[in-house]
Amino acid sequence: MNSPSFARYRAEWFSGVGAARRDVLAGLVGTFALIPEVIAFSFVAGVDPQVGLFASFVIGIVIAFAGGRPAMISGAAGSVALVVGTLVHAHGLQYLLAASVLGGLLQVVFGLLKLDVLLRFVSRSVRTGFVNALAIMIFSAQVPQMLGVTWHTYAMIAGGLAIIYLAPRVTKAVPSPLICIVVLTAISMAFPMPLHVVSDLGKLPSSLPSFAIPGVPFSWETLQIVAPYSLAIAAVGLLESMMTASVVDELTETTSSKARECTGLGLANIAAGLFGGIAGCGMIGQTVGNVRYGGRGRLSTLAAGVFLLVVLVPLRPWVAQVPVAALVAIMVMVSVSTFSWGSLRDLGRHPKVSGAVMLATVAVTVATHDLAAGVVVGVLLSGVFFAFKVTRMMDVAASYDAASDTRIYTVSGQIFFASADIFADRFDLSDTARHIHIDLTQAHFWDITAVGALEDVVAKLRRHGATVELVGMNEASAILVDRHAPQVLGGPAAA
Template identity: 85%
Template sequence: MLSLFSQEYRASWFRGVGAARRDVLAGMVGTFALIPEVIAFSFVAGVDPQVGLYASFVIGIVIAFAGGRPAMISGAAGSVALVVGALVQAHGLAYLLAATVLAGAFQIVFGLLKLDVLLRYVSRSVRTGFVNALAILIFSAQVPQMVGVDWHTWALIAAGLAIIYLLPRLTRAVPSPLVCIVVLTAITMAVPMPVHTIADLGRLPDGLPHLALPDVPFSLATLRIVFPYALAMAAVGLLESMMTATVVDDLTETASSKARECTGLGLANMAAGLFGGIAGCGMIGQTVGNVRYGGRGRLSTLTAGVFLLVVLVPLRPWVAQVPVAALVAIMIMVSVSTFSWGSLADLVRHPKVSSVVMLATVAVTVATHDLAAGVVVGVLLSGVFFAFKVTRLMDVSVGHDPGSDTRIYTVSGQVFFASADVFAQRFDLRETAPQVRIDLTRAHLWDVTAVAALEDVVARLRRHGTAVTVVGLNQASASLVDRHAPRVREGAGLAPALDPA
């Protein structure tokens, strides 16, 4: 784990005056992008908006110090909110807070056990599908704010997009989304018009959060209630945070500590639960916006959390007047920049199975609004297609040595649970030759299913009076055979050659 006093950790905070200014401004943009989504996700979870906003404030500050991915913004996220709706409806907010604290504890354990390595099983096709699905969900979340409104809202959205995309051609001193918010707010305050503001999205907090233990009985009955929800929140939160961290790694061409991010998120969620907030995780839309507008260090993450508190309390009267159209324009920009447009051309260039995996990830995620479900389906499909491909690469050729009247079966490729049946079918179990040699020099036995298939072939041949010799086992395969099928290497004429592993 990265030390708090290491040179790399200090560098993630202090990168020069210019970098610090970019981090602060980008973090401020991330704060405004957080507010509408956090309020919406709070409604999904069935809790008051301030529960999600308090959580985002606490998580943002803790993760800035304890997280493993600089420039990543975390807060109350929709994927976690979807998990806990039933818990809140059945048992109330107090049990949600208890589940949040327990979920944080689970995440700390996951990080200490280095379970972040499971991310290696997520293929690039799944990651691309994850990003594209998220871009679609971000855009679709803005649609309700654009339906049933008058021309004033559409005009403000168009003006906001013009500022966001045209201002960088003149200057990049200030992030154009921040200018968009200030200009559109000034316009609506100077010229009153029938448009929605942040105040219409929900009641903003009017005080600071306070530390308190969840008001639930500390008993096994409570644990039985919150345990499944806590485990689900922990898993979904880690999955989304790991995927978001990987996206930032790609955007910034830097590496991050995924194990530290696991433990950091766990600490942040435990703190959120103790301060009256819901569990959260990495928010890819806000994170991508932060990175796109110059956020690279931990200061941008800290700014997003601290500025959220500043926005919610002292500046509450002014923030309440920010038009939703400004936020819609920002999120449309984030959606467009998040989508991997090159993946559309890759659908033709890449192998069909990769394209199917990517499209399936997108389809499931968009249909369920659950990022975890889409990733799980994508990973399963990737595994199935990989197993099928490796199975086709396994081959058994048959030859004959007339001098010794020996039938020779030469196996090449990987023999495991998916190819074991094909392996067994390639042998003539009614062999008429007095001797059979099974050459595994160019093969590898991966699991007990492969060993069982070999054992079955050898046993059946021997029952027909055929002398069977197994040669070419590498060290790893021989160890499996000796442990699970020792009779394969028994009997007259058996002289296996052990090749180096």
């Protein structure tokens, strides 16, 4: 019980009275920030708003205990809602719940196999593009609430932003977004005016969720229906959660267990499906807001989830009166603080390919409203640019020693699937020299494609009657070549 891991877990829950108070207050702000987006995402998925609210409540509680990234808020997210909308429209809510449970099981397996290492293939440029795209999407999600409204709404939004940015100069004991909510709600109730309030966004739950097995036939046909959506839920949810966790790591200058976050998210989504909720994942906007206003521990994650229904159910009449303008002001602040403004300056300082990857990630994400699509495009572009870069760094220089009638090829750089053909083309197979000397001291062979290229070159040169000698091959390359093409090293003419 006194192991370092247990001590760390305990510290993630409680590191002092002051930290606990900040976590609770930041979580409360996160609760109000969750409400409008969760309701909006529920409409995207084609389900009743309480389905999204139930999910966020359950996910918040479970992942607070089982997740690997303290201070990260998870709930019903738009990325998941986008991939399940057709399932709901075609087969109904119960199939969505079944897909959520199966998607959670896949995420648990993903975490247990520690496949979170795949995140290492996501470059810094992709992560920056991901964050910037989310900031743009967070802001654009507020635009509908600012169209077709009276001047009162704009005045309240402006007043809310003023409170958010000026209140910290007076006191930091209470997060300024919470002050914004209380003050604007009091003003709207004291001076009635034409404003949209939370109750206008959709039906608020009047009770806590209850446990129930999804009402679908347990058959092969059902599995065929839900499996593709479950796989999409698992992939998109993990991708967004891993990216969100990385953002929190940078903001707090701490580390987290990504494998545990995968498993925790899976358990949370299983629970969400069994309690009548849609699957979810990490929510970047609410998480950044939570961290910006003092949330650091697991208590802030728990508070955001618990308050969501504990506040909504008994205090429903009062919560329903919170003006949407207050929530819009908070989300505009989150959008501004989330965007990496330094990345605009870096466009002129960093390599052009890095800027291109970042901009492509932003463009695809914003255009498709699909976080997974943007990140996949960014990762693919990063891989292509990297391959071209490494290919240009590979070189084969040739020289000739007339005294011994020897052609010397000096190879340098990395030989792998993208550079193997270029490597092979650098050898003159019609060379009449009796001896071929290939110096591999500065080269490295990475895969069987590279080994195959070397095997073809050596075999063709030997067929032309030349004696081929390989020198300087490093141990790792030699093991790979010996395993897949032993005749290259051990052939009778290899000497």
